[in-house]
Amino acid sequence: MTDLSSNITLVILVTSLATYLSRFLGVVSSENIDVKSKIFRWFNCIAYSTLAALIARIVVFPTGILVDAEILIRFLVILLSVAVFFATKKNLVYPTILSGILLTVLNSLY
Amino acid sequence: MINLKYFFKGFKLIKGMDSPALALGASFLAIGALLKDIGFNVQQSFFSTFFTYALPGQLVMAESFFVGASLINIFVAVWLVNVRLYPMSVSLIPLLKDKSQPRWKYYLSCHFLAVSSWLIMKNRYQSIDQKYRIDFWIGIGIGTWGTAIFSTLVGYFLSDYLNKDMMIGLAIVNPVYFTCMMIGAIKNRSIGLSVLLGAILGPLFFLVSPEWSILYGGLLAGTLAFFLGGKDDRPV
Numbered sequence: 001m002t003d004l005s006s007n008i009t010l011v012i013l014v015t016s017l018a019t020y021l022s023r024f025l026g027v028v029s030s031e032n033i034d035v036k037s038k039i040f041r042w043f044n045c046i047a048y049s050t051l052a053a054l055i056a057r058i059v060v061f062p063t064g065i066l067v068d069a070e071i072l073i074r075f076l077v078i079l080l081s082v083a084v085f086f087a088t089k090k091n092l093v094y095p096t097i098l099s100g101i102l103l104t105v106l107n108s109l110y
Numbered sequence: 111m112i113n114l115k116y117f118f119k120g121f122k123l124i125k126g127m128d129s130p131a132l133a134l135g136a137s138f139l140a141i142g143a144l145l146k147d148i149g150f151n152v153q154q155s156f157f158s159t160f161f162t163y164a165l166p167g168q169l170v171m172a173e174s175f176f177v178g179a180s181l182i183n184i185f186v187a188v189w190l191v192n193v194r195l196y197p198m199s200v201s202l203i204p205l206l207k208d209k210s211q212p213r214w215k216y217y218l219s220c221h222f223l224a225v226s227s228w229l230i231m232k233n234r235y236q237s238i239d240q241k242y243r244i245d246f247w248i249g250i251g252i253g254t255w256g257t258a259i260f261s262t263l264v265g266y267f268l269s270d271y272l273n274k275d276m277m278i279g280l281a282i283v284n285p286v287y288f289t290c291m292m293i294g295a296i297k298n299r300s301i302g303l304s305v306l307l308g309a310i311l312g313p314l315f316f317l318v319s320p321e322w323s324i325l326y327g328g329l330l331a332g333t334l335a336f337f338l339g340g341k342d343d344r345p346v
Contacts, residue, residue: 008149008150008154008175009154010181011171011174011175011181011184012154012157012158012161012162012171013161014181014184014185014188015158015162015167015168015170015171015184015185015188016158016161016162017185018167018184018185018186018188018189018192019162019163019164019167019188019189019192019195020161020220020221021189022189022192022193022194022195022196022199023195023196023199023220023221023223024217024220025196025199026195026196026197026198026199026200026203026220026223027199027203027216027217027220029196029199029200030199030200030203030204030207030216033200033204034204035204035205040200040201040204041300041336042332042333042336043197043200043201044197044201044300044301044304045300045301045303045304045332045333045335045336045339046197046201046304046328046329046332046333046336047194047197047198047200047201047202047228047332048292048295048301048304048305048308048332048335049304049305049307049308049311049327049328049329049331049332049335050193050194050197050198050308050324050325050327050328050329050331050332051194051198051225051288051292051305051308051328052292052304052305052306052307052308052309052312052328052331053308053309053311053312053313053315053323053324053327053328053331054166054191054194054312054324054328055285055288055289055292055309055312056308056309056310056312056313057312057313057316057323057324057327058166058285059285059289060313060316061313061316061320062281063169063170063173064140064144064169064173064281065140065274065277065278065281066278066281066282068274068278069278069282074282077282077286078282078285078286078289081286081289081290082286082289082290082293085290085293085294090128090290090294091128092128092129092130092132092133092287092290092291092294093128093129093132095286095287095290096132096133096136096283096286096287096290097132099279099282099283099286100136100279100280100282100283101279102279103278103279103282104275104276104278104279105275107275107278107279108275
């Protein structure tokens, strides 16, 4: 048990270091970057595209429990939620609540 | 040291109609329940969110731990899935810079960098006095980070009451929140292209290399968008 527990502590530590590393290096790199420069705009594009890549990957090829929901159902829920987002003048609360309930219900039906 | 007026102005964004609280709450609730399932105790679950505070990274950690991956493997897998934080940091911190502010604030508060806080700050920085943007950011950060930690604990204690369909429902809330918020954040052509190309190339590159897909897909999509977007002086 001690082994497992110290192992978990190490796992948490390693995960946190691997995560903070990117945040920290980002601040270091920011020291000499001007917001009007081209390199800043390039990084801005990369930040948005990396985010989009990650979110799309989570929806199309989920790693966690989402695997157990059909891909068509996942797409349907995302599309409906985006529609609600625009229909409610960009309110974020309605689509997020709707999505959770909708997927729970649809998944228990199929 | 920290301007409290701006701090609380940022902190208060955790409630309201574009609040990230629900999305953060749902996803970290799921993380708390998951961590309990794989054998973490309540302190370990607390510290996981306290020190890591990055959803995909914690998911990868949980899965790697579950299959007994080595520490090196966990480090690389987590670094790769969280590498987005680097360009996110570089594209945000310069906007918060002010010569009168001490550097430690930037190095400490970068820990609060997450998709939700980043998108909120990107949407609002222009309306905040340059000098106090970092204090406003720290307020947003404490609010979102605190919500995540609290929800992890709630999820840990609720885990026995959550069935599988509910867990699946919780898991979609975050991608939906991010999708909506990102579409809402598109302010110019190059950002629009970045989002569109990233969403296509991310899953496409996954077919070639699951681990490197986000890094390669994001890098290529962002670079293409930067060149195709042309000159567009609207804010970033």
